Amino acid sequence: MDKLIEIIDSIRSSKKSDNYFAMLTSSVVLIDICASIEFHSNNYKPYKRYQKWVEDAIVPLIVEKNLTEYLEPVNFWFLRNSLLHEGSSNPNSNDQYQIFGEKKVRDIVPIANSTLDTKAFLVNDGFEYPVLMFDVVFFTELVCEAANYWIKKNEEKIQAHSDNLFSIALMTNGKDGKALIMRKK
Known part of the structure; x- marks a missing residue:
């Protein structure tokens, strides 16, 4: 559980330095980790x-906040793939998007320092699909x-998978000149 909280803290820490790429990529990876734990036994x-996981955990917040329906699970998935595999936020960088996309968009554009009240919206600029x-x-x-x-609802599941979650090992020189490596569990 602490490891997941550390990832959330890392996302929020990236905000302090305006490291938007780190925030966004860490967020889509966090979804992967939670989903892997949640549905581990479902194959x-x-x-x-x-x-x-997006449908169960994030869509209710999207509905509650009255955000665009284009913030939906398939667009989250293709945003994730574009970010992690192409370094892009455009889901069309993956040719599968045109086949499997449900609420298709021409592009997904993250905005920094938005002053608008609406935090997610579509721009229709004359093309077949809008820009999210x-x-x-x-x-x-x-x-x-x-x-x-x-996390609060799934402490037992998380604990059962905690040994497999990412952690960094720390290394120091031992008294005998050998390296001493410790990994946080």
């Missing part, structure tokens, strides 16, 4: 468990809020 493929824009800080906070709530 879901990664795309299925990712979209199911969202405030990156708001989006990542939405993910963190959903993850925090999920």
Whole structure:
């Protein structure tokens, strides 16, 4: 559980230095981790468990906050893939998007320092599909809020998987000149 909280803290820490790429990529990875723990025994493929977790944990917040329906599980999945595999936020960088996309967009554009009241919206600029824009800080906070709530409800599941979660080992020189490596559990 502490490791997931550390990831959330890392996302929020990235905000302090305006490191939007780190915020966004860490957020989509956090969804992957939560989904993997939640649906570990279901034998879901990664795309299925990712979209199911978004549907269960994030979509209710989107509905509650009256955000655009284009912030939906399939667009989250393709945003994740574009960010992690292409370094892009455009879901069309993956040719599968045109086949499997449900609420298709021409592009997804994260915005920094949005002064608008609406934190996620569409821009129709004359093309077949609109452009989905969202405030990156708001989006990542939405993910963190959903993850925090999920963590509180799933402490036992998380504990059962804690040995497999990411951690950094620390290394120091031992008294005998050998390296001493400790990994946080």
